[in-house]
Amino acid sequence: MVTAEQVWSALDEIPDPEIPVISLVDLGVIRSVDVQDGRVRVEFTPTFLGCPALEAMKRALEEKVAELGGVPEVAVISDDSWSTDKITPAGREKLREAGFAPPAPREATAPRLVQLQANVHRCPYCGSTETRLENIFGPTPCRSLRYCDGCRQPFEQFKTI
C-alpha cells in the first residue's frame, strides 16, 4: 500500500512544465497529500490562476499517483494559500542557477510599482544590484523582465505573489 512519504518523494520528481529546473514540490504548490485505503488526495494551488500549465500539472500529478498504484484525486485549490514564499530554499537556488531571479519576500499588502522599480533585485548572472525593470510582464504570468546594467544582460524575475 502506497504511503504519503512515497507520494511526496514521487511528486518531487515532477518538473514545473514551464521552468523544468524546479519540481512542483520545490515550487511549494503541493499543499497536502492524504492517503486512505489506496486513495490519494492531492491538493495543489496554482501559482497564477491564468497559468496555462494548470491542466498539465494536474495530469502529471494524477499520472504519478497512478504509477505508484494509488487512486488519484487531485483538487485545485484557488485561494490565497500559495505564495512565492513557499518556494523552498533549494528551489530558489535552482531558479537562480537557471537565470531566474528568485522572488522578493511577500509583504502584508500587495506589491506596488514603486517597490518593483526601487527595491534591490539582484542579477542572477553576475550578482549586481544595478538592475532595472524592463517590463512588469514576461513570457509567463509569473515572471517580469529586468535588465542588468552590470553585465548588460536581460533576465527574468519571478514575481512576488
Add this chain to the structure above:
Amino acid sequence: MNEQTLLELADDELILGWRESEWTGIAPMLEEDVAFSSIAQNEIGHARAAYQLLVGEDGDADALAFDRKLEEYRCAPLVELRLMDWAHTIARRWLYETADEIRIAALKDDPDAGGLAAKIDREEAYHRMHAEMWNTRLKDEPRYRKAVADLWPYALGLLSPELRPTLIARVGLPEVDAIERGSHTGELAELWDEMTMVRRSAPAGSQW
C-alpha cells in the same frame, strides 16, 4: 455566497480578457504585446476560477462560460466595447483596474469567495501597476483625458451603487448617470458569436 456578484466578476473578466487579447501581435510596442497578452490570459484565468467556484469542484466551468445565451451574460458594457484606439484602451484598463480593486476588496469577507478574492487581488496588483504607469504617463494628454471622460459612465456601471462613491473619490471625476449592466452593446453580440462558435457547432456528446 453572493453568486450574482461573483458571476458578474467572472463575466467581466472573461469578456475583458477576450478584448485585451485583441492587442496580441498589434500593440504599439513589443512590451505591450507581452503585457496585454499576459493580462488577458490572467483575466481569463480569474474568470475560470470564479466559474469553477460557482459550479462546484466537479462542475463544468466551460459550460457556464460558453453555453449561455447572449442575454444571460452579466458583464458590464465597459468590457464589451471593441476599442482599437490606444488612448481609450489604456483609459479602460485604468478605470477597470481601479473599480475592480474596490469590488474585490468588498468580496474579501465573503465566507465562500473570500479566498479566491484574496488570490485574485494579489495577481491584479500587477495589472494595477501597469495601468497606473500608463495613466501617469498619459494623464495630461488631451486625447487621453477625453477617453477617460468618454468611458467614465461605463466605469461607474461596473460597481454596485454602494461602491460607487469610492470610485468617484479615487478617479476624481464628478458623478454622472452610470451605464448599467443588464442590456448589452451590439459589440458583445459579435464577440459572443465568435467566442461560442466552436461549442455551438460541436455535435451533441462531444468531449472537451
